[in-house]
Amino acid sequence: MTFVAAGAFSLSFAASMMSVASAKERVDDKYAPREVVLYQYDACPFCNKVKAFLDYHDIPYKVVEVNPVGKKEIKWSDYKKVPVLVVDGEQLNDSTEIISTLQQRIHGDSTDATSSASDEEEKWRRWVDNHLVHLLSPNIYRTPKEALEAFDYLTTSGNFSTMERVTGKYIGATAMFFIGKRLKKRHNITDERASLYEAAEEWVKALDNRTFMGGSKPNLADLAVFGVLRPIQHLQTGKDMTASTHIGKWYSNMEEAVGPSSRLQDKPLRTTLDKPMNV
Numbered sequence: 001m002t003f004v005a006a007g008a009f010s011l012s013f014a015a016s017m018m019s020v021a022s023a024k025e026r027v028d029d030k031y032a033p034r035e036v037v038l039y040q041y042d043a044c045p046f047c048n049k050v051k052a053f054l055d056y057h058d059i060p061y062k063v064v065e066v067n068p069v070g071k072k073e074i075k076w077s078d079y080k081k082v083p084v085l086v087v088d089g090e091q092l093n094d095s096t097e098i099i100s101t102l103q104q105r106i107h108g109d110s111t112d113a114t115s116s117a118s119d120e121e122e123k124w125r126r127w128v129d130n131h132l133v134h135l136l137s138p139n140i141y142r143t144p145k146e147a148l149e150a151f152d153y154l155t156t157s158g159n160f161s162t163m164e165r166v167t168g169k170y171i172g173a174t175a176m177f178f179i180g181k182r183l184k185k186r187h188n189i190t191d192e193r194a195s196l197y198e199a200a201e202e203w204v205k206a207l208d209n210r211t212f213m214g215g216s217k218p219n220l221a222d223l224a225v226f227g228v229l230r231p232i233q234h235l236q237t238g239k240d241m242t243a244s245t246h247i248g249k250w251y252s253n254m255e256e257a258v259g260p261s262s263r264l265q266d267k268p269l270r271t272t273l274d275k276p277m278n279v
């Protein structure tokens with residue numbers, strides 16, 4: 001490759017990177033929340049959906065890792081699930097509600113950002129909550145080996161002592177293996193991998209050759225799909241899905257667009273025992 005050709009290549013490469021990287025959406029200072037605290041389980045798909053939204057909009061947030069056994073960190077709350085987001089002192093519950101409220105707020109409330117969302121965007125956000133998310137647990141806990149891998153991986157991000165991690169691992173993985181089977185039955189899934197691949201292809205088809213469903217920038221449906229898939233990306237399930245479907249390109253575009261975490265502390269604040277996602 002000549003110097004000129006190499007230069008042209010790196011310029012076009014930089015331009016192509018910029019087209020996705022510059023997709024990140026910043027919030028006008030006027031509407032930016034002052035203090036945001038996320039109560040979460042690190043590997044929970046719903047929590048990751050909220051994080052994808054906050055990261056994409058560069059909204060700084062503190063994280064409080066909730067101990068799922070006692071949930072003492074959210075003792076003050078009547079709502080007992082995570083995520084809970086406290087925005088300038090106001091409690092918001094439920095990932096989809098949280099995101100809709102934030103979306104409206106960062107657009108200055110005057111624009112009804114939620115009602116201006118397209119039917120397509122709303123339809124796929126619902127698809128994430130009613131369909132995609134239910135495919136995760138049956139997949140990541142599919143076999144004893146995968147259950148161990150998932151339990152190990154997901155709890156590494158929790159607040160475990162080495163002792164808790166080692167002793168809890170086999171019991172936890174066994175429990176999750178059976179819970180995965182129960183959830184599979186509850187959601188009428190016959191072949192969990194086939195259903196996941198089908199869902200990934202369904203999503204790619206819905207993209208209809210667009211970079212994102214939102215066009216040149218991700219919309220709330222893109223952020224929701226990306227958020228719930230993020231915790232499984234390094235697990236066997238995530239690797240299989242990337243290898244067996246066409247979702248990889250969109251996923252890496254999303255990684256680029258969402259960019260680094262805007263979380264204020266490097267590591268989430270931890271308490272004691274954690275548990276993996278159970279959806």
Ligand SMILES: N[C@@H](CCC(=O)N[C@@H](CS)C(=O)NCC(=O)O)C(=O)O
Pocket residue numbers: 041044045046068080081082083093094095096277278279
């Ligand atoms: N619809 C809720 C679902 C939240 C949810 O089910 N979160 C799980 C964690 S992944 C939870 O808190 N489960 C109750 C528990 O762990 O006791 C949302 O979108 O935020």
